Amino acid sequence: MNKSRHGLIRSFKAVVGGLVIMLSQPLLAELPPEQQAIFKAATKRSENVNLGDLINNIDRQQTKGQAMIDGTVDRSAEIAMSQGDGKAEAEQRAKALCKARTRYIFASRSLGKQALSEIFAEASASPELTVVFQGIPKGTKLPKGFLDLQQLASEFDPVPSIALNPLMFQRHEVSAVPEMMALTEGEWVDRECRQEIRTRVAGITSMRYLEEHLDEGDLGQRGPIQDISEPNLMETIAQRISEVDWDAKKEQAIENVWNNVPMYPLPPATENRIIRIDPTVQAQRDILDAQGKVLVSAGTRVNPLDIQPFNSIVIVFNPLRESELEAAEEMVKSYVAQGQKVIPVLSEIDKTEGWTMYNNVAKKLDHRVYMLSPDLKQRFRIMRTMSVVRASEGFFEVREIRTDM
Incomplete structure (x- = not known):
């Protein structure tokens, strides 16, 4: 016993x-x-x-x-x-x-x-x-x-x-x-x-x-x-x-994920214009290496683009607007043909269509697409669509493009 x-x-x-x-x-x-x-x-x-x-x-x-x-x-x-x-x-x-x-x-x-x-x-x-x-x-x-x-x-x-x-x-x-x-x-x-x-x-x-x-x-x-x-x-x-239908739970989670994705219904660009962003930062204190030697002195201004080039082209657009979707398709094909690295970013999608719309946009562009994140929106000051971001002469250049003309 x-x-x-x-x-x-x-x-x-x-x-x-x-x-x-x-x-x-x-x-x-x-x-x-x-x-x-x-x-x-x-x-x-x-x-x-x-x-x-x-x-x-x-x-x-x-x-x-x-x-x-x-x-x-x-x-x-x-x-x-x-x-x-x-x-x-x-x-x-x-x-x-x-x-x-x-x-x-x-x-x-x-x-x-x-x-x-x-x-x-x-x-x-x-x-x-x-x-x-x-x-x-x-x-x-x-x-x-x-x-x-x-x-x-x-x-x-x-x-x-x-x-x-x-x-x-x-x-x-x-x-x-x-x-x-x-x-x-x-x-x-x-x-x-x-x-x-x-x-x-x-x-x-x-x-x-x-x-x-x-x-x-x-x-x-x-x-x-x-x-x-x-x-x-x-x-x-x-x-x-053991009785839980894990496949069904997984499918349900995938279908519901769009409820947690932030959407940004940004207004369309009303004119073509270019915004230049200076990414330069100033060191607030000395930056030391592992041996204690000063790499960057306090007060030094550093442009990250001088250290790490930004070679991608970010295209932010709203696929709910047909004119922007068509323009994004042409841009992606053109840049890819030139050997450029392209990052298509969607500002929003119809949540009721969820994965169907997301996959259809990716298929239309023949390219992987991404959703606009709060960090990306803030970093590049994305205020309208469509916006094309690239690095130029030590600056980030945000080009707003009107597509309904």
């Missing part, structure tokens, strides 16, 4: 007093390879979906990937797959819990409010004791799933330690409750908490009884027990993740 087994689970811990739910990321390493693959795939799919490369290398767009996984799955998978700096923090937390937590009562809501109240009272009187659950009621979202336990636990002072740890239920094959367990101090090896069972007994919730029979092994059932009413949380998550 005390045989350990790996399950499709991650370990949660409710912080004493606050019941803040945490899932220890390092325990992912304990899962079999095929189960790790499920969660890793889910993580990639639930992260922000970056569709910018499909639209524009200047202004990369992102969709809200969290919409891909609804409700409990979304929330739990995010916690289970803690990223970045959270990994190290989660592992340190797991190490501390591994060593400190050695006394547990496995419980379930199937025991009823009165029995749970007695268990919480026992845990309140014994700070080293943790009450552990394997899940939340079926159909309940994660925050609400702990609300009833929080209300019940808040009646005690100090507040008992409560954890949501489905992994322990599977590892120790706990299928009925209550069951008490005394474990050895944990050893953190290969990102896994290794503990041996000193004593386990089913049907008993007395800390005194557990300590009196310490190191006596499996004592079996010594009191009434109940089946566990809550489904295993992580198995539920894994099942719901």
Whole structure:
């Protein structure tokens, strides 16, 4: 009964007093390879979906990937797959819990409010004791799933330690409750908490009884027990993740991306004119190299075009205006034929047509097109369409062209 087994689970811990739910990321390493693959795939799919490369290398767009996984799955998978700096923090937390937590009562809501109240009272009187659950009621979202336990636990002072740890239920094959367990101090090896069972007994919730029979092994059932009413949380998550139509979600995200793309309905140029922009900047302080030598002294004026030539031609136009679209088509073909690097930029498109219009414009120009970004608009002071930007004699030259003549 005390045989350990790996399950499709991650370990949660409710912080004493606050019941803040945490899932220890390092325990992912304990899962079999095929189960790790499920969660890793889910993580990639639930992260922000970056569709910018499909639209524009200047202004990369992102969709809200969290919409891909609804409700409990979304929330739990995010916690289970803690990223970045959270990994190290989660592992340190797991190490501390591994060593400190050695006394547990496995419980379930199937025991009823009165029995749970007695268990919480026992845990309140014994700070080293943790009450552990394997899940939340079926159909309940994660925050609400702990609300009833929080209300019940808040009646005690100090507040008992409560954890949501489905992994322990599977590892120790706990299928009925209550069951008490005394474990050895944990050893953190290969990102896994290794503990041996000193004593386990089913049907008993007395800390005194557990300590009196310490190191006596499996004592079996010594009191009434109940089946566990809550489904295993992580198995539920894994099942719901596997049921998500990721292709449909991806298509939906792609279709909705245009709602997040900024559009600039700039007025059309009413005359042909040229605006010259001096990109020269003045150093506010000395600029030093790695050895501390002054490369550029404070007060020095520098023109970036003297350092890095700008050889592209940027054509900003509104494809909703037929005259501008036709003019852009001719310009692109002409410049490409001359060997020039061209960047066609759209100020706006009809969002209701979305990808259809975007792709049609690219096809018509026979060239990749981009969307106007706030940075590009500000840098080149784009105020009207169409505008053609190029470098000339140390200046940026913005040529506004009237196309409706």
